[in-house]
Amino acid sequence: MSNGTATFWIIIAAVSASFGALHGFLFADGPNLAGILYGTCIGLLTIAYQRGVFLAGYSERLRRLPTPAYVVAAEISLVVLIVAGMALTGLLLWTLGIVEKPLTDAVTPKLSTIPFALVMSAVIVSVLRVRDLIGGETFLNLILGRYHRPVREDRVFLFLDLAGSTAYADRHGDLAAQELLKAVFSAIAEPVRRYRGQVDDYVGDQVIISWPLARGIAEARCVACVFAIRRALDGDRAWWLARFGLVPELRAALHGGSVVTAEVGVDRHKIAYFGDVMNATARLEGLCRETRKAVLISEAVLARLSRLPDGIEAEPLGAYHLRGRRETMAVHALADRRRPRRVGASVEVEAGRQVAGRGYAALRG
CATH class of the missing domain: 3.30.70.1230 (Nucleotide cyclase, GGDEF domain)
Incomplete structure (x- = not known):
């Protein structure tokens, strides 16, 4: 399963959607369509960035930094990306009439959501990193025993x-x-x-x-x-x-x-x-x-x-x-x-x- 396959991105979208639903369970009255779509969009955007689909040159320059500077810069970059992704997703959902709230509320991320998104993104990235290290099929076979x-x-x-x-x-x-x-x-x-x-x-x-x-x-x-x-x-x-x-x-x-x-x-x-x-x-x-x-x-x-x-x-x-x-x-x-x-x-x-x-x-x- 490679970055370019439809299967890869379908799986990432499904996992991200499930995290959006989990956020609804934990911080709202339950999962809803808007939360699931937020999770899907943020997850896809984050993984696309991590896999070098866009801003690959910027990511490569970050990796050349000393480790402490790289960790700080990478985390700041990820926070900025998540905030921007939330704003863009909110704008899209507001335009489509999926969320019934003022535009400013739709595009303004909730502070409680950012740490959750960071943790969930870290989980997905870590799993993908392990998969990359040992190979996709090997990873699946180890998981399935x-x-x-x-x-x-x-x-x-x-x-x-x-x-x-x-x-x-x-x-x-x-x-x-x-x-x-x-x-x-x-x-x-x-x-x-x-x-x-x-x-x-x-x-x-x-x-x-x-x-x-x-x-x-x-x-x-x-x-x-x-x-x-x-x-x-x-x-x-x-x-x-x-x-x-x-x-x-x-x-x-x-x-x-x-x-x-x-x-x-x-x-x-x-x-x-x-x-x-x-x-x-x-x-x-x-x-x-x-x-x-x-x-x-x-x-x-x-x-x-x-x-x-x-x-x-x-x-x-x-x-x-x-x-x-x-x-x-x-x-x-x-x-x-x-x-x-x-x-x-x-x-x-x-x-x-x-x-x-x-x-x-x-x-x-």
């Missing part, structure tokens, strides 16, 4: 690894490398949401993404997701070169099958996957280096796809013995024939790196 007992299920896994991240850290330092990883992980998020995958874990410079098998192979979503990510990175080539002196190259491996899924942990819970599929996918991603192919897919997944996305072609590479496995795995390389082929750093990219690298070094002083 779906994996309290281990279950066996079929899933497709995509392992993505940032090529050259260690060398970049050696040249520019760990902090700069972390900024690069943060930017790459951010760029990955939208295509993963679009193709209904879920990010299960970040391990160093590697991202683990998965789908329930039926969802991942339907319309070849797992494959389409890989190349949507690669196209997204290529589409912002100028920005990457200017900011980091390189265009990120990802190695990708797709494999799937039966795994055991379970909720693990005591103080910190997470949903983990166990089985040979996980080990095999990791080994398959490592095979990208040996074969000098950017995207590899196992025969087990490729055979289940009714067709590949337009422009994507599969090249059989034969059977490989992967470390830690007795059986061989039939492997195919995937390539987008509409995308210029690049293995490592091409002359064009390397030249861009040198130019952008000089500019980046000048910026660093």
Whole structure:
């Protein structure tokens, strides 16, 4: 569930409306239409602000402040937003004739309502923050207790690894490398949401993404997701070169099958996957280096796809013995024939790196 889905905003609206009804129970004669609409509008406005739908630049500048200053500024901003939202909502309801009171009363917030709105907004934001930290599906599964007992299920896994991240850290330092990883992980998020995958874990410079098998192979979503990510990175080539002196190259491996899924942990819970599929996918991603192919897919997944996305072609590479496995795995390389082929750093990219690298070094002083 992402910021852009209708489901997300419907849920936020419903929760906000329920808080509006709760306010009526606590501070009035009971819930009424005006209170519910006030709650809905204030909740939607607050979450839209928190999620960067508007005033995103302002929010980003606030985050750069020292923590004490940020906390104060963020709270003041939220109060101003809530007051403005109440006034606008009151104006709307007065215009529509839903509230029968003078205009000045309709647009003037009650002092008792502001603390309630702040608390309720904090509750929603906190829940969303936890959801964002562990992933939407993982959060829902933990709430529902779906994996309290281990279950066996079929899933497709995509392992993505940032090529050259260690060398970049050696040249520019760990902090700069972390900024690069943060930017790459951010760029990955939208295509993963679009193709209904879920990010299960970040391990160093590697991202683990998965789908329930039926969802991942339907319309070849797992494959389409890989190349949507690669196209997204290529589409912002100028920005990457200017900011980091390189265009990120990802190695990708797709494999799937039966795994055991379970909720693990005591103080910190997470949903983990166990089985040979996980080990095999990791080994398959490592095979990208040996074969000098950017995207590899196992025969087990490729055979289940009714067709590949337009422009994507599969090249059989034969059977490989992967470390830690007795059986061989039939492997195919995937390539987008509409995308210029690049293995490592091409002359064009390397030249861009040198130019952008000089500019980046000048910026660093």
